[in-house]
Ligand SMILES: [Fe+2]
Protein backbone atom coordinates (compact mmCIF):
# COMPACT_ATOMS: atom_id res chain seq x y z
CA UNK A 252 0.00 0.00 0.00
CA UNK A 253 1.42 3.37 -0.90
CA UNK A 254 0.73 6.32 1.34
CA UNK A 255 -0.05 9.92 0.56
CA UNK A 256 -0.52 12.90 2.85
CA UNK A 257 -4.26 12.14 2.71
CA UNK A 258 -3.84 8.59 4.10
CA UNK A 259 -5.27 8.21 7.61
CA UNK A 260 -2.53 7.84 10.22
CA UNK A 261 -4.18 4.75 11.70
CA UNK A 262 -3.85 3.00 8.33
CA UNK A 263 -0.18 3.86 8.29
CA UNK A 264 0.25 2.64 11.87
CA UNK A 265 -1.55 -0.58 11.00
CA UNK A 266 0.68 -1.34 8.07
CA UNK A 267 3.64 -2.49 10.16
CA UNK A 268 5.37 -1.88 13.51
CA UNK A 269 8.21 0.08 11.90
CA UNK A 270 5.79 2.55 10.32
CA UNK A 271 4.26 2.97 13.75
CA UNK A 272 7.73 3.63 15.18
CA UNK A 273 8.33 6.34 12.57
CA UNK A 274 5.12 8.09 13.65
CA UNK A 275 5.99 7.59 17.31
CA UNK A 276 9.49 9.03 16.90
CA UNK A 277 8.11 12.08 15.10
CA UNK A 278 5.51 12.66 17.82
CA UNK A 279 2.61 12.08 15.41
CA UNK A 280 -0.50 10.83 17.25
CA UNK A 281 -1.77 7.63 15.60
CA UNK A 282 -3.96 6.14 18.33
CA UNK A 283 -6.48 8.64 19.71
CA UNK A 284 -6.12 10.86 16.65
CA UNK A 285 -5.83 7.88 14.28
CA UNK A 286 -8.71 9.07 12.12
CA UNK A 287 -6.81 12.15 10.93
CA UNK A 288 -4.99 12.35 7.61
CA UNK A 289 -1.20 12.30 7.69
CA UNK A 290 -1.27 15.93 6.59
CA UNK A 291 -3.47 17.04 9.52
CA UNK A 292 -1.72 14.85 12.09
CA UNK A 293 1.69 16.22 11.03
CA UNK A 294 0.32 19.73 11.27
CA UNK A 295 -0.75 19.09 14.88
CA UNK A 296 2.64 17.55 15.67
CA UNK A 297 4.44 20.40 13.90
CA UNK A 298 6.50 18.08 11.70
CA UNK A 299 6.86 17.94 7.93
CA UNK A 300 4.42 15.51 6.32
CA UNK A 301 6.68 15.24 3.27
CA UNK A 302 9.59 14.17 5.41
CA UNK A 303 7.51 11.55 7.22
CA UNK A 304 6.28 10.23 3.86
CA UNK A 305 9.86 9.93 2.67
CA UNK A 306 10.81 7.94 5.78
CA UNK A 307 7.78 5.70 5.37
CA UNK A 308 8.64 5.02 1.74
CA UNK A 309 12.17 4.04 2.65
CA UNK A 310 10.92 1.82 5.44
CA UNK A 311 8.39 0.09 3.22
CA UNK A 312 11.16 -1.11 0.98
CA UNK A 313 12.88 -2.64 3.98
CA UNK A 314 9.89 -4.24 5.60
CA UNK A 315 9.31 -7.89 4.95
CA UNK A 316 5.89 -9.38 4.85
CA UNK A 317 6.09 -11.38 8.03
CA UNK A 318 5.61 -8.39 10.32
CA UNK A 319 3.23 -9.39 13.09
CA UNK A 320 -0.22 -8.89 11.75
CA UNK A 321 -2.97 -8.68 14.27
CA UNK A 322 -5.46 -7.94 11.57
CA UNK A 323 -5.66 -11.64 10.68
CA UNK A 324 -5.05 -13.40 14.03
CA UNK A 325 -8.12 -14.69 15.86
CA UNK A 326 -9.87 -12.25 18.20
CA UNK A 327 -9.20 -14.46 21.22
CA UNK A 328 -5.49 -14.52 20.37
CA UNK A 329 -5.57 -10.76 20.15
CA UNK A 330 -7.39 -10.20 23.47
CA UNK A 331 -4.96 -12.63 25.12
CA UNK A 332 -1.99 -10.81 23.60
CA UNK A 333 -3.31 -7.46 24.87
CA UNK A 334 -3.79 -8.90 28.36
CA UNK A 335 -0.42 -10.60 28.49
CA UNK A 336 1.66 -7.92 26.85
CA UNK A 337 0.06 -4.60 27.71
CA UNK A 338 -2.17 -5.12 30.74
CA UNK A 339 0.51 -7.06 32.58
CA UNK A 340 3.10 -4.43 31.73
CA UNK A 341 0.86 -1.58 32.96
CA UNK A 342 0.12 -3.41 36.23
CA UNK A 343 3.84 -3.94 36.87
CA UNK A 344 4.94 -0.47 35.73
CA UNK A 345 2.52 1.54 37.90
CA UNK A 346 3.92 0.61 41.35
CA UNK A 347 7.51 0.69 40.14
CA UNK A 348 7.17 4.16 38.57
CA UNK A 349 5.29 5.38 41.62
CA UNK A 350 8.13 4.20 43.89
CA UNK A 351 10.66 6.05 41.70
CA UNK A 352 8.52 9.19 41.81
CA UNK A 353 8.47 9.11 45.61
CA UNK A 354 12.27 8.68 45.69
CA UNK A 355 13.01 11.39 43.10
CA UNK A 356 10.57 13.84 44.69
CA UNK A 357 12.17 13.38 48.11
CA UNK A 358 15.62 14.11 46.68
CA UNK A 359 14.90 16.71 43.99
CA UNK A 360 11.34 17.92 44.63
CA UNK A 361 12.43 21.23 46.14
CA UNK A 362 14.51 22.24 43.09
CA UNK A 363 12.31 20.47 40.54
CA UNK A 364 8.65 21.14 41.35
CA UNK A 365 7.64 19.40 38.08
CA UNK A 366 8.23 16.05 39.80
CA UNK A 367 5.27 16.66 42.12
CA UNK A 368 3.12 17.65 39.14
CA UNK A 369 4.11 14.45 37.33
CA UNK A 370 3.46 12.40 40.46
CA UNK A 371 -0.10 13.68 40.61
CA UNK A 372 -0.73 13.13 36.91
CA UNK A 373 0.73 9.65 37.08
CA UNK A 374 -1.40 8.73 40.11
CA UNK A 375 -4.44 9.72 38.05
CA UNK A 376 -3.46 7.78 34.92
CA UNK A 377 -2.59 4.78 37.12
CA UNK A 378 -5.99 4.77 38.84
CA UNK A 379 -7.81 5.21 35.53
CA UNK A 380 -5.88 2.48 33.73
CA UNK A 381 -6.39 -0.10 36.49
CA UNK A 382 -10.17 0.40 36.42
CA UNK A 383 -10.19 0.55 32.64
CA UNK A 384 -8.32 -2.73 32.17
CA UNK A 385 -10.57 -4.40 34.72
CA UNK A 386 -13.63 -3.47 32.66
CA UNK A 387 -11.99 -4.78 29.50
CA UNK A 388 -10.96 -8.04 31.13
CA UNK A 389 -14.22 -8.68 32.96
CA UNK A 390 -16.80 -7.47 30.46
CA UNK A 391 -15.61 -6.51 26.99
CA UNK A 392 -12.93 -9.07 26.15
CA UNK A 393 -14.91 -12.12 27.39
CA UNK A 394 -17.87 -10.93 25.31
CA UNK A 395 -15.69 -10.54 22.20
CA UNK A 396 -14.30 -14.05 22.77
CA UNK A 397 -17.88 -15.39 23.08
CA UNK A 398 -18.91 -13.73 19.83
CA UNK A 399 -15.98 -15.35 18.07
CA UNK A 400 -16.74 -18.78 19.55
CA UNK A 401 -20.37 -18.45 18.41
CA UNK A 402 -19.24 -17.57 14.89
CA UNK A 403 -17.11 -20.70 14.84
CA UNK A 404 -20.24 -22.64 15.86
CA UNK A 405 -18.88 -23.50 19.28
CA UNK A 406 -21.53 -21.79 21.35
CA UNK A 407 -24.45 -19.44 21.27
CA UNK A 408 -24.87 -15.83 22.12
CA UNK A 409 -27.50 -13.95 24.12
CA UNK A 410 -27.96 -10.23 23.56
CA UNK A 411 -25.67 -8.65 26.18
CA UNK A 412 -26.89 -6.30 28.95
CA UNK A 413 -25.05 -3.47 27.15
CA UNK A 414 -27.10 -4.24 24.02
CA UNK A 415 -24.29 -4.00 21.51
CA UNK A 416 -20.51 -4.11 21.72
CA UNK A 417 -20.48 -0.58 20.34
CA UNK A 418 -21.54 0.77 23.74
CA UNK A 419 -18.67 -0.51 25.89
CA UNK A 420 -16.30 0.21 23.00
CA UNK A 421 -17.40 3.82 22.96
CA UNK A 422 -16.83 4.06 26.71
CA UNK A 423 -13.38 2.42 26.40
CA UNK A 424 -12.39 4.81 23.62
CA UNK A 425 -13.34 7.79 25.76
CA UNK A 426 -11.16 6.40 28.53
CA UNK A 427 -8.30 5.91 26.03
CA UNK A 428 -8.59 9.60 25.15
CA UNK A 429 -8.35 10.53 28.80
CA UNK A 430 -5.27 8.34 29.37
CA UNK A 431 -3.64 9.68 26.20
CA UNK A 432 -4.28 13.20 27.40
CA UNK A 433 -2.73 12.55 30.82
CA UNK A 434 0.32 10.93 29.21
CA UNK A 435 0.71 14.00 27.02
CA UNK A 436 0.55 16.24 30.08
CA UNK A 437 3.28 14.14 31.72
CA UNK A 438 5.38 14.43 28.58
CA UNK A 439 4.98 18.21 28.62
CA UNK A 440 5.72 18.53 32.35
CA UNK A 441 8.91 16.50 31.88
CA UNK A 442 10.08 18.54 28.87
CA UNK A 443 9.69 15.53 26.58
CA UNK A 444 11.27 13.26 29.18
CA UNK A 445 14.48 15.28 29.28
CA UNK A 446 16.19 14.90 32.66
CA UNK A 447 17.69 18.13 34.07
CA UNK A 448 21.46 18.60 34.07
CA UNK A 449 21.68 17.76 37.79
CA UNK A 450 19.61 14.56 37.49
CA UNK A 451 20.81 11.50 39.36
CA UNK A 452 20.48 7.95 38.02
CA UNK A 453 17.00 7.54 39.58
CA UNK A 454 15.76 10.74 37.94
CA UNK A 455 17.01 9.51 34.54
CA UNK A 456 15.49 6.09 35.11
CA UNK A 457 12.17 7.72 36.05
CA UNK A 458 11.99 9.65 32.77
CA UNK A 459 13.05 6.57 30.78
CA UNK A 460 10.29 4.55 32.44
CA UNK A 461 7.68 7.25 31.88
CA UNK A 462 8.65 7.46 28.22
CA UNK A 463 8.29 3.70 27.87
CA UNK A 464 4.93 3.86 29.65
CA UNK A 465 3.62 6.34 27.07
CA UNK A 466 5.01 4.32 24.17
CA UNK A 467 3.34 1.17 25.49
CA UNK A 468 0.08 3.08 25.96
CA UNK A 469 0.17 4.18 22.33
CA UNK A 470 0.71 0.63 21.08
CA UNK A 471 -1.93 -0.70 23.44
CA UNK A 472 -4.57 1.86 22.46
CA UNK A 473 -3.71 1.42 18.80
CA UNK A 474 -4.30 -2.33 18.99
CA UNK A 475 -7.67 -1.80 20.67
CA UNK A 476 -9.03 1.29 18.87
CA UNK A 477 -7.80 0.46 15.40
CA UNK A 478 -7.67 -3.34 15.30
CA UNK A 479 -9.65 -5.13 18.01
CA UNK A 480 -12.66 -2.83 18.29
CA UNK A 481 -13.53 -2.53 14.58
CA UNK A 482 -13.08 -6.29 14.18
CA UNK A 483 -15.33 -6.93 17.22
CA UNK A 484 -18.07 -4.71 15.79
CA UNK A 485 -17.84 -6.52 12.48
CA UNK A 486 -17.98 -9.96 14.16
CA UNK A 487 -20.97 -8.99 16.29
CA UNK A 488 -22.84 -7.62 13.31
CA UNK A 489 -22.40 -10.96 11.59
CA UNK A 490 -24.06 -12.88 14.39
CA UNK A 491 -26.38 -10.71 16.48
FE1 LIG B 1 -6.48 -2.62 27.21
Ligand SMILES: [Fe+2]
Pocket residue numbers: 383387423427472475
Ligand atom coordinates in the same frame (compact mmCIF):
# COMPACT_ATOMS: atom_id res chain seq x y z
FE1 LIG C 1 -8.25 -0.09 26.54
